Amino acid sequence: MSQVNKTSQKTIQQKTIELHEIVAWFDSDEFTLEKAMDTFKKAEALAADIEHDLLSLKNDIQVIKQKFDTETSE
Numbered sequence: 001m002s003q004v005n006k007t008s009q010k011t012i013q014q015k016t017i018e019l020h021e022i023v024a025w026f027d028s029d030e031f032t033l034e035k036a037m038d039t040f041k042k043a044e045a046l047a048a049d050i051e052h053d054l055l056s057l058k059n060d061i062q063v064i065k066q067k068f069d070t071e072t073s074e
Contacts, residue, residue: 012057015050019043 010018022043025031 012050012053015046015053019046019050022046 022039025039026036
């Protein structure tokens with residue numbers, strides 16, 4: 001299974017935890033300049049994925065709200 005599929009199957013909470021762990025790596029004793037760029041790119045991609053998931057969730061909530069508002073106004 002590819003990394004993209006593994007990431008897309010995770011919940012927003014799991015992705016956020018993973019992102020926090022990646023960010024914490026930059027302040028850890030394990031930090032090395034050699035790994036910094038790859039780690040930053042991974043964090044950037046994960047943040048974009050989280051943002052996409054949140055936007056999708058927001059859109060779903062807006063649709064549900066519109067349906068509810070329409071049903072209650074009838």
